[in-house]
Amino acid sequence: MSIENLAKRKSESYNLIFDLAPFPMWIYDLKTYRFLVVNQEAVRHYGYSEEEFLKMTIKDIRPVEDIPLLEDAVKEARTRTETYMQGLFRHQKKDRSIMYVQIKSNLIDFEGKKAEIVTAIDLTERYKQESNIEEQRQFLEIIGSIHEILLKSTNWKKDLEQCFQILGEFLGVHKICFYQNSPPEDTYIPKVIWCGNATTIPDHPNSDPHRILYADFPHFRESLERGNSFEIIVSDLPPSRTKEILEKQNIQSLLELPLMINNILSGLITLEDLENSRKWKENEIQLLKTLTSNLAHVIKEAQAQKQLVDNEARFRSLVQNGNDLIAIIDSQGNYQYVAQTSQKVLGIAPEEFIGKNAFEYIHKEDIPRLMEELGQMTTKEQVSIEPYRFQDAQKNWRWIQTDLTNHLSDPVIAGIVANTKDVTVEVEKRMGEQLFASLTRAISQPASLSICLTDALKAITEFSNFSVTEVWLVSEDKSRLDLITKSGKHEDLKIFYQNSNHVHSFEKGVGLPGQVWQVKETIVLENLKNNNAFIRARSSDLISHQTAIGIPVLNNEEFLGCIVCLSLSEKKHVLDQVKLLTNVGLQIGAVLKQKITEEQYRSLFNISPDPHGLLGFDGHLKKINNAFAKLLGYEKTELLSKSVFLFLHDDDKAKAQERIKALINGAVPGEFEARFLTKDGQVKWLVWKGIVIKESKIIITVAKDITKQKQAEIELSSSNKKLKTAQKIAKLGYWYRDFATDITEWSEEAYHIHGYTPDNFVPTMENVKRTFHPEDRYLIEGDPSEQLEHGKVKSFEHRIITASNEIKWVQQEIRILADENQIPYRIEGTIQDITERKEYELQLAISNERFQLAIKASNEMIWELDHQNQTIYRSTGYSQLISYKSNEPFSKENSWFSNMSSQELEEVWDSLQEALQNKKETFWSKEYKVLTEEGSIAYFVDRCFILRDEKGRPLRSVGSVLDVTASRLQLERIKKQNKKLREIAWLQSHVIRAPLARIMSLIYLVKEHEGGGRSIGEIFDQISVSAEELDKVILEIINKTEAVKENETTNSAH
């Protein structure tokens, strides 16, 4: 092998070694930093391709922050003399991940350039392991120091602050805070705060920042309650108040850990980072959890310690300051030990008891009972003794109650332990209540006041063993106290009152009762025999009374009376009873007051002249007074327990029932009128008022008999109604005005006449004047007294203008009223609408006028007969023709009728009388002849209408007489002429036609029947006879016609 070949081979194998070396290798230009060669492992490990490498410099595989390091290293390499160099560096892969590499390098000349060959050994894994171990060590160290601090803790708050400092510096946070939960409000109050140097404590160290946080994000709170911590990266929070607040405080991230004590969330530890959005590592959280659990333990311990200390203090206080007496006695009751409390409770030092027997202190009345109970201790372990009296240092009787426990066989104690409680207050209260109850019972029983009070005194006597007890009550007029009742031992009473029966009342300030009245306080008088304050001392001395007690009975501030008790005992022995009775005296005041009121009410109830009653809710009469029974005419027994509705008028029952219902349901009691029926069926009007007593389901009712008033009212209202109606019909209004006022009072009809209502018109003088017709206003202007005379009614007719602008005629009757001094004070009047009447009058005047004109214009004679006055009036129609009077009394012999023939007069008179007497006839007519002035006969048609009243009696007859003479004469003439003409006609048709017809028949006979068996000669004879007959008849007709002509001539001449 040639050297060249050898060199070539050697070069190839070097290349191969370089390329296949298991470590990344490269050669770089020291001048340009450029990679000159890289091996495969470098490509694999760093992720760049060979081409990429060759375009890069070594700076490109270093993190930016390490480039200055690199530049220093290269600078050093350029100048160093030794070839080999090694060091630990950070490199960056193509994927930007960082690795820790050990670099070994040698300077070489490569292709004429100063270069360095580098191997990079990746130590990242190892490096990481090592740093983990270091970290772990640090954590353990921290945990150790926290443990140490907390274990030795005497003041956990201070120690916790120290822990926070260690942790804060270690973890690089800015603030750590412990919040303790204060349970009732469920708020978290900062207890321990640590802040890094750069951080300031917030403005409100006591505020609770969690309230808003939990309101915004309740799941955080839930998570804490479950014992889990949570972390917040502020920038990740959705927009919220919490976010705003945290941002304001520059907090970037937040960690909250719960402090659980006995599984209850008792506090929080929060850690704040003001710089980083920190992601908490597992071991950091673990470290903090260690802290919280340690802290929980410490706090728990501290709490338990505190409780223990408190309990101890309490117990000590109980024993030293309690009210229970503890003593140890032997089976005979001799004291062997007495606890310190005796001084406090009874005022007797414990040593005083030693060597004494318990029975020396016990009330003699209680001794037998207690002896017996103590005796039971030989067989029983425990005995409870009911309250008994025990004398204290002041010789007052105290009520105490004792539990005895047998420790006789206990060698340490060797006695009976007596646990005793002072129950004086309770016992006295109970006794007072009992006495009060029995007094209340006695007083409120349904009997008279004095019986009730006697019973009450018996209760007091029984209770206190007094010799004599009395009740004194203030009299109705408040002038004195009266002895109402007394009680006591029979013999004592007899003796005492025999000698003092003249004393039964006291004035204020006199005697014991009077003094009590004056001071309104209990007074106890002792040594009665020589006590001047006690007036009846002489009587008392007979019974050896020692003490007198006066106890006021008060209702609120009102003094009702007093109870006087006389005792055979000395004052000191009755003080307990005085105390008790004084209290009772205050309490029974209300009851007594009620009883007195009740008594007064009952008296009033029974003597009241008005009906009173008590009504059950069912409407039954529970109680009624005499007046009620008397009013309805029943016996009381007939009414009691009956429904009140039985006695009510049918029409008022429903209304009354409704009313009672309303009252029961709480309606305001108002007056109510109802009619009752008496036993004998009379109606009584009662006005009722009721008050409901809900508790007793009773309605108290009072009534007043208003029957008379009601009847008067009804009569008045009916006559008012009639008057109103009458005024309405008559269109009659009334008004008055006092001269002192401007306004006139108008009656309803007065308004009506004017077309106004009281709502739209005020009758002031000015307004009234305006209602007058302008032409009539002068009537109202000026002083009325000038036109009117006092007391005399003056009548005016004038026009008014109504509300609807119509003109009405009214008639006013006005007068002035004057007082006793003849000074006018009022003007009054009636106003009547006479428009219709006025119109009638107007119409009548017009028609009268027309009538008169018609009479004047008429040819006829018009007459008017006034039947009431029996006068007749006749117009002058025929006064030229016939003599008559135009006005005269009407009789058969009147001036008109006297011109008739006596026969005609009879007929006419009878006919007229007949028509007048027929009540239904309204028309009469008759034709008659009258002799004229000239002596000729005149024909008249007389006819009239008859006006009658409602009974058919003729009032007035109006008639007219027509001269029909001319037409009558004419008629007569025509009649005559007609008669003649009829005769001519008859002659023509019968008399002339008879011979003519015969002639015609004869001719017919000859012509048609050849003479019918007669000869021609015979027929000619008969024709000739008939012709002569015909001639004679014609002559007769001519004569008659002449007569008619003559007649006509005469008539026309006439």
Add this chain to the structure above:
Amino acid sequence: MKQQILLIDDDPVINFIHSKIIRKKFPDVPLLIFENGHKALAHLKSNPVNSYLIFLDLNMPELDGWGFLKAMSLDYKGIDSQVYVVTSSVDPVDKMRAKRYDQVLSFLIKPLKADDLEKIPFVL
């Protein structure tokens, strides 16, 4: 029941002529002549069951034609009769007056002619 023709007239010449004319028309019916109403009524009274054809003059003494008609309408209503007034009067008042009587069938004016009888619905 017999049928009879009655001629009531006070004029014997007229009666003669009328009976000639009537017999010619009703040759088989007996014909009776009365010179006034009374006599005719007397016949009717005694022979109420016959049925009659009556020719009645108005102007007659004793009881004239009006009196006869009035008596017939009052007292002889039930008699079966047909009355022909035969009068010389041409007074329309008479004609109207005659029409008031139900029995009067026609008002004939003298002289009676055969033609007048043709209109008579008297059936044998």
